[in-house]
Amino acid sequence: MYHTWMRYFTPGSIHRRLGLVCLGVGLQHGVLPAVGPRTLDHHVAVVISAGSGWFRTPDGQHIALTAPALIWITPGVPHHYGPDPGGWDESFVDFDGPATDTYTELGYIDPDQPVIPLSDAVGPRAAIGRIARAARRGNPLLEVETAAAVHELLVALRRARADTSPAGDPVLTALARDAFQPFSVAEHAARHGMTPAELRTAVRRGAGCSPKDYLLSIRLRRAKELLAATELPVAAVARRVGYEDPAYFSRLFTRRVGTAPVRFREQQGRTVPGGWSDRVPDPEHPPTITTPST
Structure with missing residues (x-):
């Protein structure tokens, strides 16, 4: 019914001093099972590149979403989401670190808007692809490569927002x-x-x-x-x-x-x-x- 590939990492304290660390990456497509209701202690960016589905907020609001779209999962906030019967293509990155506060203040992470329409998913998918390639077994640069790619992903997601003009903010x-x-x-x-x-x-x-x-x-x-x-x-x-x-x-x-x-x-x-x-x-x-x- 569906295909899934995931890798999870445990970066050390020295890598957290980079500001961001990648905790996991996944690529999935098909009729995936619903996620949650659950609550996490870290951030997750879920990029939907094809298909449609739904997201349910903690207060029970049902939000319909159609690709390309971004689902923001923020620490301590309950979430529940899944694809429609036709399934969807999904990629996700789990991340954390002190720089998340600064990215939130700058508007790159928007906890008040858990579902964000994207103009396209090419840039974000490319950044996630770099994380997936860095996740090869035995890569000695894993933590630094994936941390750098998380910074790149946040920029790509900001640039890909449907409410942002390709020419920039007027x-x-x-x-x-x-x-x-x-x-x-x-x-x-x-x-x-x-x-x-x-x-x-x-x-x-x-x-x-x-x-x-x-x-x-x-x-x-x-x-x-x-x-x-x-x-x-x-x-x-x-x-x-x-x-x-x-x-x-x-x-x-x-x-x-x-x-x-x-x-x-x-x-x-x-x-x-x-x-x-x-x-x-x-x-x-x-x-x-x-x-x-x-």
């Missing part, structure tokens, strides 16, 4: 485009027809931080690129990223980066043959690295 995209303009948060909000509070909520949901911190991260990222790859004076770099006062920019950069702009340039800057050091790098069109033919 509010975040527009903020990034205008990040170097001298707009206040209130002015950014007005440009989007939002109140400052609505903008804060949207950015917090999409990026896990305030609009001010989101804009600052973009400005500092660009400042680092200009300091490392050009010979522009610090004052010119400050203006390029939206600060007319170079002294304020230097203080801000030092406080957030941990080193002064001039020192950062000394540490990162280099002369690159071919004139790259004389050109302002374009983050949207990086140079192509080709492998010489043999």
Whole structure:
């Protein structure tokens, strides 16, 4: 009636210091038996890539789901789910670790939404496939490989959500485009027809931080690129990223980066043959690295 393949792992305390650990992986398809009602002490991401079924919440609410979809199982929360009579294709990853709190705060794990429609399951299935391949017997890198793949899976699941545009969150995209303009948060909000509070909520949901911190991260990222790859004076770099006062920019950069702009340039800057050091790098069109033919 159904086919199933599962592997379970017991990572040690040193691997938990990676932030996430993989506790198990499974690939199943067919008319699978229902799961639960049960409660677990760790997280599980269940990806339904074909078929349909149902999920029952702790308060008895019945949620119908159709692939592609994600079922979030969170620690301590009762759950009960299964496929319709036609069966489904399912893959799952059990995981845990202190980084789950941060991923939850950033919105990558959503305990308030146990069933999430996906635009497609290709990316998540690829990440789960990497975990399954790492699960081969005798793999000495098992715990680290699978832990890295869990991080990748959480990103793939966030990107695959049906409520996320392939081009990215439109509010975040527009903020990034205008990040170097001298707009206040209130002015950014007005440009989007939002109140400052609505903008804060949207950015917090999409990026896990305030609009001010989101804009600052973009400005500092660009400042680092200009300091490392050009010979522009610090004052010119400050203006390029939206600060007319170079002294304020230097203080801000030092406080957030941990080193002064001039020192950062000394540490990162280099002369690159071919004139790259004389050109302002374009983050949207990086140079192509080709492998010489043999």
